[in-house]
Every structure is written in structure tokens, then in C-alpha cells.
Amino acid sequence: MPTRWKVHGERPVYENRWVDVWSADVEQPDGQRVDYQDVKLRNLAVAVVLNDRREVLMMWRHRFVTDSWGWELPMGLIEAGETPAEAAARETLEETGWRPGPMTPLLYSEPANGITDSRHHLFRADQTAYIGPPTERNESDRIEWIPLTDVRPMIDRREIVSGATLVGLLYVLMTECLR
Structure with a gap:
């Protein structure tokens, strides 16, 4: 059965009025933990x-x-x-x-x-x-x-x-x- 990625924590790396870049401590379905970056944008x-x-x-x-x-x-x-x-x-x-x-x-x-x-x-x-x-x-x-x-x-x-x-x-x- 597929499992979700688990987020152990997040923190902002860069923020302004147009774009925010965040770093997340993520556990993948295979159990490996990685530092994953994501971009947060307005809709x-x-x-x-x-x-x-x-x-x-x-x-x-x-x-x-x-x-x-x-x-x-x-x-x-x-x-x-x-x-x-x-x-x-x-x-x-x-x-x-x-x-x-x-x-x-x-x-x-x-x-x-x-x-x-x-x-x-x-x-x-x-x-x-x-x-x-x-x-x-x-x-x-x-x-x-x-x-x-x-x-x-x-x-x-x-x-x-x-x-x-x-x-x-x-x-x-x-x-x-x-x-």
C-alpha cells in the first residue's frame, strides 16, 4: 500500500512578496530522510x-x-x-x-x-x-x-x-x- 511522504519540519530559506523558498525535512515512503526544497507562490x-x-x-x-x-x-x-x-x-x-x-x-x-x-x-x-x-x-x-x-x-x-x-x-x- 502506498504511503505518504512525512514532513518532520520546515523552515524558510528565502522570502519576499513574490516567492518563498522553504526547506523541509522529509521522510520518503522507503524510509529515507532528505532535505527537500519547495517554492511557495501565491495562487x-x-x-x-x-x-x-x-x-x-x-x-x-x-x-x-x-x-x-x-x-x-x-x-x-x-x-x-x-x-x-x-x-x-x-x-x-x-x-x-x-x-x-x-x-x-x-x-x-x-x-x-x-x-x-x-x-x-x-x-x-x-x-x-x-x-x-x-x-x-x-x-x-x-x-x-x-x-x-x-x-x-x-x-x-x-x-x-x-x-x-x-x-x-x-x-x-x-x-x-x-x-
Whole structure:
């Protein structure tokens, strides 16, 4: 019968407002004890916003960590006292200038649960209204409505590489195909 890893203690190694690195004294199922590092991150909310023309709202942006450009869905960290759905709606408005309608839970993801505790909450909105230019001017270079039929070729060309974006778009494409 499988057994759980047993944590004998944890301590912070490095902490700031974006990321915390912890060291854990862990006993593995075979009885071996190891010093295991894990990254603690705030949880993320992601919005897949669709219009009645079967287009998805996306942002073309630069990620300095990988020095790469790509199309992404609106997303951001969930603030204290905020629900994941509220965060997804807020981030969409701040980053794109579009206010999404009701946010329907799409899926939940733990993108790298062997190294980080980050949880991703993805939502779908099928209604939206343009409010004005985005208030977060550092988030993207362009904001566009991308036809769902263009998403797969964009993935193949590595124009969409963000994990949270891929998970949300692939789930929507799968759902659309099953209808």
C-alpha cells in the first residue's frame, strides 16, 4: 500500500512578496530522510474570455525571465480577501480594458506540484464589455481577439507557451470539440 511522504519540519530559506523558498525535512515512503526544497507562490487566477464570434481575448507580451514573446490569457495573483473569480475578472479588466461577464469555473490546476504549492484557478466568461484602455500598461504590447480556429496553429508555432494559457485554451478547445 502506498504511503505518504512525512514532513518532520520546515523552515524558510528565502522570502519576499513574490516567492518563498522553504526547506523541509522529509521522510520518503522507503524510509529515507532528505532535505527537500519547495517554492511557495501565491495562487493564480486565469480568465478565458470568449465572444459570440468564437474568439478568445489574448495579450501579446514579453516575459523577461525567458526573454520570450507570446500570446497569453489575462491572469494574475489572487489578492488577500479576493475570491479566485474576482481576481480573474479584475485582472482581465486591468490588463485588457474589457470587463468580463459572469465568471464560470473552468478548471483547477497545480502546475508543478512536486516543487511548488501554486494553485491555478481558471474561469470562462462568455460575455464582455469594453470599458477603455487597460490600466496595467506593463502587461502587454497588444490585445486582440483571436479566433479559436487559430489557436492550435499558434501553439504549434510556439506563439502560445504559457502553461496556464495552454491549459485553459486546450480545455476550451476540447470542450468545443465535444459539443
